[in-house]
Amino acid sequence: MLMQVYAILENNIYVEMAISTLEKNGIPKASIYAVPLDNRQEERKLFDNLHSSDGTSLIDIGVALATAFSVIGTSIGFELAWGPIYWGLITGFIGFVIGVAIRLFTEKVLKKRKRLLKGKHPEVILIIDCEGKTAELVENILWEHLALGVAKVK
Known part of the structure; x- marks a missing residue:
């Protein structure tokens, strides 16, 4: 049974270490997909409107x-x-x-x-296609390499 494991990691050396550890444990490079997220470029709005609020009161x-x-x-x-x-x-x-x-x-x-x-560091989403029996190993490797969150989908 084919599964996908999703993980979010900070964009640092641990992403590369996690990918190389996954490859050493039999996950082919073609089954690992990394998507870097961009940081917010615009400043946050200081004044709230009817539909959104940041929880900060000016008054x-x-x-x-x-x-x-x-x-x-x-x-x-x-x-x-x-x-x-x-x-x-x-x-x-x-x-x-x-x-x-x-x-x-x-x-x-x-x-x-x-x-x-x-400073805010951008994050990376890792998507790993693997077999159901190796999903637990992949999840443990990602947690060991400081993943912020991990999810499995069948």
């Missing part, structure tokens, strides 16, 4: 700072000319703007640096 710090600033502005506003309501709204708006600016700075500058330093 969370802004709302917290708006609350804190409006409480302080309201209490100080009792002593100022316009009164507590106007000063609470003004300082709340200022706190919100400062919080959104902080979040934009962290997302655009600090996290971008972290992503550049960390």
Whole structure:
């Protein structure tokens, strides 16, 4: 019975080692197919839309700072000319703007640096055609060579 074994590995020396180990164990070169995946070239979108979200909120710090600033502005506003309501709204708006600016700075500058330093390595998909009796051996070889995931299809 013919089976296909699929595996995803990082594109490094372990891919070559896994392929050569498979060939040494009787899997012909014509039965091994490697497909390298490309990295994402475009930047991720900073603002979410209705259909997709990355789970990062830009207003969370802004709302917290708006609350804190409006409480302080309201209490100080009792002593100022316009009164507590106007000063609470003004300082709340200022706190919100400062919080959104902080979040934009962290997302655009600090996290971008972290992503550049960390770097993403492209991955390789290996497709191996083998007999059912050798599928377990192929799977073990792939796991030994640091496969990220392995699947068997009959």
